[in-house]
Amino acid sequence: MSRPPFETAEHIARQALATWGLSVHAETDEGADDSWLVISLPQRADALLSEGVPHVVLYVFDPFSDEDEVMVDRAPAGPSDHWCAVSVDGRGVQRPLFARPVAQLTGCVDAIADWLTSPQA
Structure with a gap:
């Protein structure tokens, strides 16, 4: 099934992560024109407010x-765009x-779900 060209990476990722019941929090760096999604462990709305919360960006x-663009606020534009993720442990180590x-978004979502359900240090 093809996606409309105006659908942002954030919207696409949110839908895919929701199939696993995962919620996300969007972040932006206005100065750098960057945007990304944070998937925290545990999956609570207030989890991002506390220090030392393991998460995936x-x-x-x-x-x-x-260009050094990190984003989720535009549609993936071409075949060279990649989904990238960084895990951050409770000490902030990336x-x-x-x-x-x-x-390959489905494999990406599976990898995030695997990381979230694995014991974290």
Whole structure:
């Protein structure tokens, strides 16, 4: 099923994550024109308000572009766009989780769900 061209990466990801019952929080850095999604553990609305909450940061990135754009507020534009995720543990240590072509969103959501359901340090 093809998606309308105006559908943002955020909307697409929210729908896919919702199939696992996962809620997300959108973040932006206005100065850098970046946007991303945060999927926290535990899955509570107030979880992001406290320090030391393990979470996954999800965004779209084009590794072949000259621009350093991290975003979810536009539609994935082309075949070189990738879903990227970074896991952040309770101490704030970041680790790459995956970088996959945008057509592989289902595998990305599965990887996020696996990370969220695995014991975290």
